[in-house]
Each structure stands twice: as structure tokens, then as C-alpha cells.
Amino acid sequence: xxxxxxxxxxxxxxxxxxxxxxxxxxxxxxxxxxxxxxxxxxxxxxxxxxxxxxxxxxxxxxxxxxxxxxxxxxxxxxxxxxxxxxxxxxxxxxxxxxxxxxxxxxxxxxxxxxxxxxxxxxxxxxxxxxxxxxxxxxxxxxxxxxxxxxxxxxxxxxxxxxxxxxxxxxxxxxxxxxxxxxxxxxxxxxxxxxxxxxxxxxxxxxxxxxxxxxxxxxxxxxxxxxxxxxx
Amino acid sequence: xxxxxxxxxxxxxxxxxxxxxxxxxxxxxxxxxxxxxxxxxxxxxxxxxxxxxxxxxxxxxxxxxxxxxxxxxxxxxxxxxxxxxxxxxxxxxxxxxxxxxxxxxxxxxxxxxxxxxxxxxxxxxxxxxxxxxxxxxxxxxxxxxxxxxxxxxxxxxxxxxxxxxxxxxxxxxxxxxxxxxxxxxxxxxxxxxxxxxxxxxxxxxxxxxxxxxxxxxxxxxxxxxxxxxxxxxxxxxxxxxxxxxxxxx
Ligand code: HEM
Ligand code: SF4
Ligand code: FES
Numbered sequence: 001x002x003x004x005x006x007x008x009x010x011x012x013x014x015x016x017x018x019x020x021x022x023x024x025x026x027x028x029x030x031x032x033x034x035x036x037x038x039x040x041x042x043x044x045x046x047x048x049x050x051x052x053x054x055x056x057x058x059x060x061x062x063x064x065x066x067x068x069x070x071x072x073x074x075x076x077x078x079x080x081x082x083x084x085x086x087x088x089x090x091x092x093x094x095x096x097x098x099x100x101x102x103x104x105x106x107x108x109x110x111x112x113x114x115x116x117x118x119x120x121x122x123x124x125x126x127x128x129x130x131x132x133x134x135x136x137x138x139x140x141x142x143x144x145x146x147x148x149x150x151x152x153x154x155x156x157x158x159x160x161x162x163x164x165x166x167x168x169x170x171x172x173x174x175x176x177x178x179x180x181x182x183x184x185x186x187x188x189x190x191x192x193x194x195x196x197x198x199x200x201x202x203x204x205x206x207x208x209x210x211x212x213x214x215x216x217x218x219x220x221x222x223x224x225x226x227x228x229x230x231x
Numbered sequence: 232x233x234x235x236x237x238x239x240x241x242x243x244x245x246x247x248x249x250x251x252x253x254x255x256x257x258x259x260x261x262x263x264x265x266x267x268x269x270x271x272x273x274x275x276x277x278x279x280x281x282x283x284x285x286x287x288x289x290x291x292x293x294x295x296x297x298x299x300x301x302x303x304x305x306x307x308x309x310x311x312x313x314x315x316x317x318x319x320x321x322x323x324x325x326x327x328x329x330x331x332x333x334x335x336x337x338x339x340x341x342x343x344x345x346x347x348x349x350x351x352x353x354x355x356x357x358x359x360x361x362x363x364x365x366x367x368x369x370x371x372x373x374x375x376x377x378x379x380x381x382x383x384x385x386x387x388x389x390x391x392x393x394x395x396x397x398x399x400x401x402x403x404x405x406x407x408x409x410x411x412x413x414x415x416x417x418x419x420x421x422x423x424x425x426x427x428x429x430x431x432x433x434x435x436x437x438x439x440x441x442x443x444x445x446x447x448x449x450x451x452x453x454x455x456x457x458x459x460x461x462x463x464x465x466x467x468x469x470x471x472x473x474x475x476x477x478x479x480x
């Protein structure tokens with residue numbers, strides 16, 4: 001399929017935003033921020049592991065009770081999964097179609113390479129890495145398909161999973177990709193949504209801060225298993 | 232100075248084109264980059280060869296005609312136009328690679344000359360104001376806050392050279408469009424078209440085939456007029472505002 005933004009009918013409101021490059025970028029920014037909000041809460045929640053097996057498993061069980069008694073057991077979880085899936089699909093759709101449009105705009109490459117401008121390719125390859133990681137992570141921690149743990153207890157899945165050095169390597173690589181994706185993405189989203197002002201330093205610093213906190217925060221867990229702080 | 236030049240030669244839009252090597256002697260460090268190319272062309276003409284075609288007009292950094300990619304950088308190693316770049320920015324014996332702007336909406340006409348009519352069509356789509364004809368109005372009758380006047384002026388300095396497109400890894404014209412939109416949308420004279428301007432210019436930009444912005448900032452550092460990067464955030468803000476207004480036309 002050849003993506004031709006050139007032949008799209010015009011944007012006439014938020015419902016038709018997807019027709020322009022800027023509109024698509026705004027969809028990418030908003031869906032990215034939704035996923036980021038989840039990622040931050042998820043990272044903080046994981047730190048409960050440092051309060052021991054019982055508390056951590058209770059926390060995981062509580063997640064299934066959010067919204068009760070208004071909602072039935074685990075309904076909230078499924079609503080969240082639906083929202084995140086829609087966000088992910090829209091985000092990837094925007095990334096793929098815009099990237100294709102961008103590549104078409106530079107059909108002939110320069111002979112002389114210039115330094116800089118790595119953010120765009122890092123976002124593209126980092127995004128693909130994250131997609132593969134999301135699949136792996138669900139098979140590992142949600143369904144347990146690739147996890148060596150014998151029980152369904154989240155605590156055991158974590159300790160058993162990270163007793164395998166190569167799994168720690170996979171998570172490390174993915175968290176580096178996530179850190180870099182947020183590093184550029186959060187600031188980029190602020191620019192795309194028109195939030196940046198005369199000085200762009202504010203959001204840039206904030207994005208780097210969030211990226212580092214998320215990256216290190218997530219990695220604390222596997223490395224605590226590796227170094228025996230959690231077992 | 233002695234230079235080893237590698238220059239893109241292409242007879243016309245249909246020709247495949249290729250990089251061609253030239254050795255050039257007796258280059259003065261005080262020459263501008265275009266004077267260096269003039270020197271090469273004099274030699275080529277004397278040798279009976281076809282001179283290298285390149286765009287230029289004012290040669291004082293204000294018209295925006297000149298512009299080639301020098302060693303991978305739009306307008307070369309200094310943040311100015313190619314006509315204002317001097318050979319002292321290079322070292323004796325250096326290899327210099329010279330290429331045209333590369334973007335699908337900027338097809339090569341000949342050698343280093345590209346067709347930038349796409350920019351004219353973007354301006355035609357909304358880069359204007361509605362003004363009464365006749366005698367000039369009293370200058371002070373329309374008051375403009377100083378910060379707005381300053382920001383509008385900074386953006387009005389865009390000379391439409393296209394270096395931002397050439398430097399962007401996506402061939403995006405966002406900096407150019409943002410400079411025009413920021414300039415005109417800030418001023419009272421630009422208010423009647425404030426909404427239609429941004430929608431129409433972005434639509435034209437997309438239709439021409441310019442890429443989207445991925446906020447790399449490569450444009451700003453290549454812009455001879457130092458159009459600030461935050462103008463793109465402002466373009467996006469104006470776009471959001473215009474879309475919200477729900478104009479159907
Ligand atoms: C899973 C596959 C993913 C792919 C293929 C992908 C790809 C991309 C690409 C190509 C961009 C544009 C980058 C640029 O501006 O140059 C982007 C932006 C972004 N991504 Fe992702 N991404 C993915 C997952 C995620 C996840 C899990 C998050 C949540 C943390 C996320 C958050 C963001 C944000 C906030 C932006 C900024 C949007 C903007 O530039 O306005 N992405 N992504
Ligand atoms: S924004 Fe700068 S680089 Fe782009 S066309 Fe205007 S003057 Fe040239
Ligand atoms: S020739 Fe006019 S800006 Fe260079």
C-alpha cells in the first residue's frame with residue numbers, strides 16, 4: 001500500500017485529525033502519553049517487591065479488585081488492557097505511516113553523511129524493540145508461557161524469570177530502549193502538542209528525568225534478583 | 232589553497248546524475264563559497280567543459296536563492312548562507328563534497344539547482360494577509376505589543392532558502408511553514424486568516440510531499456536566519472487551535 005497523505009481530504013475537526021502529518025503526530029503523542037502514564041504507574045507498583053513476597057502478591061491480587069463492587073472482578077484490568085491496546089495500535093499505525101511518508105520525502109540520500117539527527121532512527125528501531133519486548137513480557141509475566149515458575153504467583157514468576165541471566169539481558173536491552181524512547185518521545189510529544197514555549201529546556205529536562213527514573217526504576221527489580229536482594 | 236571537489240553533476244531532471252571529482256588550485260581563503268565555484272566554472276569554460284549550475288542572486292545573504300549541501304551540511308559548516316560562507320572555513324587540501332538540496336518536492340533542474348516552487352505554492356495557500364490597497368495606513372494606528380513584534384520579526388527573517396528541508400532527515404518543511412505561520416498569526420494584520428492560514432499551509436505542505444516533523448532540530452541548526460525551533464511548537468499550537476475551531480471550508 002502506498003501511503004499518500006497528498007491525496008487525503010482535508011482536516012475539518014478532531015475526528016479527521018489523522019488526515020494530516022501534524023494530526024497523525026498528535027495522535028502519536030497522545031497515545032504515547034497514555035502508555036507512558038501506565039508505564040510510570042507500573043514501575044512504581046513493581047517496587048512493592050521490596051516489601052516481601054506476601055505483600056507483593058497481595059498487591060497483584062488487589063489490582064484485580066480495582067473498581068469493585070461497581071465493577072466485577074478484573075473488569076478494570078480488562079478495560080485498561082483495551083485502552084492500552086487501542087493506544088498501541090494507533091501509535092504504531094501513526095509511526096509506520098508517518099515514517100513511510102518521511103522516507104518518501106528523501107528519495108535520494110546524501111553522499112556526505114552529517115553527524116547528528118539520531119533521534120528519529122533511535123525512535124524507529126527502539127519502537128520495534130519495545131513492541132517485541134511487549135510480546136515477550138506478556139508471555140513471561142502475564143501468561144507465564146515462557147516463565148520457568150511452577151506456580152501462578154507473581155513473586156515467583158519474577159524470581160524464577162530473573163534467575164536466567166539471558167532474560168535479565170533482554171529486560172535490560174528493552175529498558176534502555178524504553179528510556180531512550182521516553183527521553184526523546186516525551187519532549188517530542190510536548191512539542192507536537194504545542195506545549196513548548198520560547199525556551200524548550202523545561203520539557204527537555206523533565207523528559208530526561210522521567211526517562212531515567214523509569215529506566216532505573218524498572219531495572220531495580222531484575223538486578224535485585226541477580227544480586228540476591230530479592231529471592 | 233588547493234581543494235579536492237566532489238560535485239553532483241546532472242544534465243537535467245531526466246538524467247541520472249553522478250558525483251564528479253575536480254581539483255582546484257589558487258583558491259583564496261577570502262573568496263566566498265560561490266566565488267570559489269565561479270573560479271571553478273571559469274576553468275571549466277576555458278577547458279571547453281559545461282560549467283556547474285548553481286543558484287544565486289543577491290550574494291549578500293538576503294534572497295535565499297543560493298544553497299547547496301556542503302560536506303553533508305546545508306549551507307556548509309557555518310550557520311549562514313552559502314554566499315556568505317568564506318573559504319577560510321575550510322583547510323588547504325580539504326576534500327569538499329557539494330550536493331543539491333535533496334527532497335522529493337525539490338526536484339533537481341540541473342547540477343546543484345533545484346526547483347523550489349513547492350515553497351511558493353505553500354505561500355500561495357496561506358502565507359499572505361488581506362490588506363486594503365491604496366495609500367499606506369498610518370504606521371502607529373495599529374499597536375502591537377513589543378514581545379509579539381519581536382517574535383514576529385524574528386520569524387519574518389526567513390528567506391525561504393529551503394536549508395531546513397535539506398537538513399531534515401525527513402525532508403520536512405515544518406520550520407519554513409512555522410516561520411510563516413508564527414510571523415503572520417501573531418500580528419493584528421494576520422488575524423482574518425489566522426485559522427485558514429495554518430490549515431491550508433499544512434495541507435499544501437503535506438500535498439507537496441514534504442515529510443513530517445520528528446522534532447530532531449536539525450533544521451534550526453542549519454537555518455541561516457536562526458529561525459527558532461520553538462516556532463514549530465507554535466505551528467502545532469496554531470494547528471490545534473484551528474482544528475478545534477472546526478472550520479469546514
Ligand atoms: C511498541 C511499538 C512502538 C513503536 C513502533 C513506536 C514508535 C514510535 C515512533 C516512530 C515515534 C516518533 C518518534 C519521533 O518523534 O521521531 C514514537 C513517539 C513516541 N512514543 Fe513510541 N513506539 C512504540 C511504543 C511506545 C511505548 C510503549 C510508549 C510508552 C511509553 C511510547 C511513547 C511514545 C511517545 C510519548 C512518543 C512521542 C510522540 C511525539 O513525538 O509527539 N511508544 N514512537
Ligand atoms: S526557515 Fe531558515 S532554513 Fe528554512 S527556508 Fe526559512 S531561512 Fe531557510
Ligand atoms: S545568493 Fe542571495 S542569499 Fe545567497
